[in-house]
Amino acid sequence: xxxxxxxxxxxxxAAVAPFLRKYLxxxxxxVYAIWPFAGFLYYLSLLPAINDGVIxxxxxxxxxxxxxxxxxxxxGFSVLFSLLVLGIGAFIMVYAGYYMRPYPMKGRFLGYLLLxxxxxxxxxxxxxxxxxxxxxxxTSISSYLLIGYYHEKPEARASALQALxxxxxxxxxxxxxxxxxxxxxxSYELSYILSKPExxxxxxxxxxxxxxxxxxxxxKSAQFPFHFWLPGAMTAPSPVSAYxxxxxxxxxxxxxxxxxxxxxxGTELWSYTLTIVGVTTMFTGAWLSITQxxxxxxxxxxxxxxxxxxVLLIGTGTEYAINAAIIFLLVHALYKGTLFxxxxxxxxxxxxxxxxxxxxxxxxxxxxxxxxxxxLVSMAGVPxxxxxxxxxxxxxxxxxxxxAYGFILILGFLTNVILVFLSLRLAxxxxxxxxxxxxxxxxxxxxALMLGPFFLVLASFVLGLFPSTMANPLTSKxxxxxxxxxxxxxxxxxxxxxxxxxxxxxxxxxxxxxFRYQNNIIPAIDRINxxxxxxxxxxxxxxMIDSFLILTKLKTKTLQHGYHRFYLMTLFVIxxxxxxxxxxxxxxxxxxxxxxxxxxxxxxxxxxIIAASLSSVISNSRVIALISMGxxxxxxxxxxxxxxxxxxxxxxxxxxxxMIILAMAVVYHLPKYQxxxxxxxxxxxxxxxxxxxxxFMVLVIQAGTSDLEAPISEYxxxxxxxxxxxxxxxxxxxxxxxxxxxxxxxTVISIAALGIYAMIKLGKKQ
Amino acid sequence: xxxxxxxxxARHMRPLLVVLSLVVLYRGHxxxxxxxxxxxxxxxxxxxxxxxxxVNKTQKSLFFNxxxxxxxxxxxxxxxxxxxxxxxxxFMTGEWYTFFAQTAFELKLGTPLIFDxxxxxxxxxxxxxxxxxxMEE
Numbered sequence: 040x041x042x043x044x045x046x047x048x049x050x051x052x053a054a055v056a057p058f059l060r061k062y063l064x065x066x067x068x069x070v071y072a073i074w075p076f077a078g079f080l081y082y083l084s085l086l087p088a089i090n091d092g093v094i095x096x097x098x099x100x101x102x103x104x105x106x107x108x109x110x111x112x113x114x115g116f117s118v119l120f121s122l123l124v125l126g127i128g129a130f131i132m133v134y135a136g137y138y139m140r141p142y143p144m145k146g147r148f149l150g151y152l153l154l155x156x157x158x159x160x161x162x163x164x165x166x167x168x169x170x171x172x173x174x175x176x177x178t179s180i181s182s183y184l185l186i187g188y189y190h191e192k193p194e195a196r197a198s199a200l201q202a203l204x205x206x207x208x209x210x211x212x213x214x215x216x217x218x219x220x221x222x223x224x225x226s227y228e229l230s231y232i233l234s235k236p237e238x239x240x241x242x243x244x245x246x247x248x249x250x251x252x253x254x255x256x257x258x259k260s261a262q263f264p265f266h267f268w269l270p271g272a273m274t275a276p277s278p279v280s281a282y283x284x285x286x287x288x289x290x291x292x293x294x295x296x297x298x299x300x301x302x303x304x305g306t307e308l309w310s311y312t313l314t315i316v317g318v319t320t321m322f323t324g325a326w327l328s329i330t331q332x333x334x335x336x337x338x339x340x341x342x343x344x345x346x347x348x349x350v351l352l353i354g355t356g357t358e359y360a361i362n363a364a365i366i367f368l369l370v371h372a373l374y375k376g377t378l379f380x381x382x383x384x385x386x387x388x389x390x391x392x393x394x395x396x397x398x399x400x401x402x403x404x405x406x407x408x409x410x411x412x413x414x415l416v417s418m419a420g421v422p423x424x425x426x427x428x429x430x431x432x433x434x435x436x437x438x439x440x441x442x443a444y445g446f447i448l449i450l451g452f453l454t455n456v457i458l459v460f461l462s463l464r465l466a467x468x469x470x471x472x473x474x475x476x477x478x479x480x481x482x483x484x485x486x487a488l489m490l491g492p493f494f495l496v497l498a499s500f501v502l503g504l505f506p507s508t509m510a511n512p513l514t515s516k517x518x519x520x521x522x523x524x525x526x527x528x529x530x531x532x533x534x535x536x537x538x539x540x541x542x543x544x545x546x547x548x549x550x551x552x553x554f555r556y557q558n559n560i561i562p563a564i565d566r567i568n569x570x571x572x573x574x575x576x577x578x579x580x581x582x583m584i585d586s587f588l589i590l591t592k593l594k595t596k597t598l599q600h601g602y603h604r605f606y607l608m609t610l611f612v613i614x615x616x617x618x619x620x621x622x623x624x625x626x627x628x629x630x631x632x633x634x635x636x637x638x639x640x641x642x643x644x645x646x647x648i649i650a651a652s653l654s655s656v657i658s659n660s661r662v663i664a665l666i667s668m669g670x671x672x673x674x675x676x677x678x679x680x681x682x683x684x685x686x687x688x689x690x691x692x693x694x695x696x697x698m699i700i701l702a703m704a705v706v707y708h709l710p711k712y713q714x715x716x717x718x719x720x721x722x723x724x725x726x727x728x729x730x731x732x733x734x735f736m737v738l739v740i741q742a743g744t745s746d747l748e749a750p751i752s753e754y755x756x757x758x759x760x761x762x763x764x765x766x767x768x769x770x771x772x773x774x775x776x777x778x779x780x781x782x783x784x785x786t787v788i789s790i791a792a793l794g795i796y797a798m799i800k801l802g803k804k805q
Numbered sequence: 806x807x808x809x810x811x812x813x814x815a816r817h818m819r820p821l822l823v824v825l826s827l828v829v830l831y832r833g834h835x836x837x838x839x840x841x842x843x844x845x846x847x848x849x850x851x852x853x854x855x856x857x858x859x860v861n862k863t864q865k866s867l868f869f870n871x872x873x874x875x876x877x878x879x880x881x882x883x884x885x886x887x888x889x890x891x892x893x894x895x896f897m898t899g900e901w902y903t904f905f906a907q908t909a910f911e912l913k914l915g916t917p918l919i920f921d922x923x924x925x926x927x928x929x930x931x932x933x934x935x936x937x938x939x940m941e942e
Binding site: 686689694697764773 | 833834835837838842845848883886901918927928930934936938940
């Protein structure tokens with residue numbers, strides 16, 4: 040119960056957050072952090088039990104017929120992610136509560152953040168694929184709202200839309216993948232699917248399911264070639280960048296791949312796809328970050344790079360690689376969350392986040408400088424921070440990987456060199472170096488702004504210092520959960536003198552050298568980028584969207600031409616073709632025309648109707664045509680009365696009368712009658728009319744002679760009074776037996792009336 | 806077009822037609838009639854008035870707006886389905902209640918009647934909405 044209940048309350052907090060902000064004033068962030076923090080403590084308290092091998096499952100029935108339930112599955116991997124989502128989330132709430140003070144609609148902003156937190160927490164504890172998909176989509180939607188928070192800025196709206204379209208496209212692919220994955224199992228339950236990987240691996244649905252799920256994961260985790268939306272998303276306020284676009288949401292794709300690793304992993308397709316995409320993303324992200332000057336964009340590109348590393352490691356799939364993936368996930372969440380929050384702090388306190396405008400900040404905010412530098416030390420992979428362990432494991436995984444993976448080692452090395460360089464550049468460039476003139480004097484950020492960075496760095500430090508006692512219990516079950524059969528490696532700070540240590544030292548040295556000569560290197564890289572990487576993915580994306588819009592416009596123009604007579608003709612032709620096919624396939628038509636029982640007066644009425652029909656077609660005057668139509672209508676009314684269809688007759692009288700009045704009101708405004716249509720057009724219209732008229736006639740005759748089994752009219756006759764207490768069967772059917780249909784009908788006529796009203800009123804204005 | 810005969814007829818016919826439409830609405834359950842026909846009659850009463858006095862004057866004499874009447878009709882029709890939900894039946898199941906049972910005034914009322922009232926309003930509203938906007942031209 041607890042997992043589900045926790046989510047419901049979290050959602051409730053999100054729902055009331057915008058309204059309570061007014062009363063909580065500036066304490067809102069602290070108050071809203073309470074529930075996520077409680078969740079953090081709860082999952083922390085689960086850790087001993089989880090490490091003993093307990094897996095918690097809960098099920099809330101939703102659509103049992105389809106095998107879709109709200110079910111939850113909490114194992115070591117879910118707990119690790121929950122701790123990140125809720126722990127970092129609690130700090131972010133405190134941070135955002137203060138950070139957003141000067142902006143409007145901060146209550147709503149905090150509500151969106153909590154909504155996102157609910158969605159993300161939902162993903163990591165989902166035990167049913169469809170449950171996971173629902174939460175997955177919710178992260179896309181809440182992220183759209185958060186990226187577009189500064190909605191008065193066009194670039195914020197464009198970035199939000201871009202992120203939504205890409206992750207939404209991925210979400211659709213993911214749903215398809217989930218459905219295909221579930222088909223061979225006949226179940227969406229994760230616990231069942233995870234226990235029997237051989238079912239999907241032996242099925243020919245493996246390939247399509249894998250492709251679709253991979254698209255879902257790659258779009259969400261900003262893998263190449265979908266990486267471009269993530270730097271775009273940096274237009275969001277800093278709390279959003281810190282939370283969604285570094286620590287949690289973008290990891291959803293990685294989470295999914297890791298979660299399904301026991302099921303889908305291990306095949307050649309899996310490892311080739313993931314390693315190639317991962318290594319490309321890893322290097323592209325790092326490479327593109329070198330030339331950036333905007334602090335947040337630098338961090339965004341390094342995030343892309345880190346996500347690539349994670350995908351690469353999961354794809355490699357060896358014992359070392361999986362260990363490295365989990366440790367690096369933790370490392371990255373801790374230092375990247377800190378760095379983004381600090382980026383926000385620096386922007387707030389100095390008024391800029393352009394690297395070329397920053398320098399010498401250390402003397403204004405020494406404490407903040409130390410915290411951020413420690414996070415950068417972790418990013419560079421220097422002991423004793425946890426980042427060191429992460430990098431060591433990645434190197435060990437690359438060294439231990441099969442020979443064909445040699446290029447991964449080289450690109451991984453280069454990526455790490457770039458990270459070392461960036462760490463030096465950010466730390467020294469911002470906190471030391473030449474001091475520009477600031478518009479306002481920078482000051483130390485206050486408690487709310489520093490709480491998150493401080494504790495995250497502290498965690499990184501403590502975990503790095505005591506790896507086997509602190510980091511191992513936290514991660515070992517997560518590692519075993521995503522790759523059964525592999526063990527967690529006992530983490531150590533000191534491995535002795537070996538190749539990996541040599542690589543680490545070489546990385547640091549190279550990073551320093553790049554930093555030393557950056558004034559020569561950066562312009563050179565800039566030139567290469569301009570020369571060879573001119574194609575901007577963002578522009579390509581928007582031109583694709585534009586061409587799609589042109590296509591839909593073309594389609595609309597062809598189908599929605601605006602000529603009422605052609606709409607009618609399309610409708611009639613298609614309907615009569617369909618019905619004629621049915622008639623042709625059905626029993627032969629039996630024409631039993633027997634006029635002998637027909638009273639003479641009715642025959643006279645029928646003759647009158649036929650004559651009126653002819654006159655309405657032939658006549659050269661609209662009024663005469665209308666009157667003829669009226670005669671037809673009233674003639675039919677008489678027939679209804681003769682066969683005791685009184686209800687129909689009354690309705691018919693009303694409708695006919697009103698129709699004539701309506702038509703007269705219109706005719707009054709029409710120009711003089713003229714004959715525009717050519718003979719050919721009239722012939723065509725006549726043919727269509729005959730076809731439609733004839734099929735109605737045949738249908739009526741068929742209905743009279745066909746022997747349908749158990750006509751429903753008998754039931755209505757009986758049930759009308761006994762069940763519905765009404766003697767008027769027609770009315771009982773309308774308002775009781777088929778009330779829902781009637782409701783639909785009156786809705787349709789109301790909408791039609793509104794449409795007519797709008798058309799006439801708007802036409803008048805123009 | 807001002808016709809004294811039409812105007813006098815319309816002035817007296819309108820209340821009569823409205824009452825008649827209510828009668829038709831109520832008796833619809835057992836005898837010919839119902840919300841649809843009733844609604845058309847109600848609308849026709851006002852259209853007759855509009856033909857005699859013009860749309861503007863008719864609209865001024867109304868204490869409601871045709872759009873709102875349509876919306877009200879839809880609302881009433883939907884609400885009539887809710888009592889069934891409260892009792893535990895499917896949405897829109899007819900629920901019946903007997904008043905003054907065992908007396909001369911025994912009266913059976915059910916949610917289908919409320920639904921019919923909704924149809925009545927919606928049909929009348931949409932008819933007036935369309936007719937008035939066309940006749941105003």
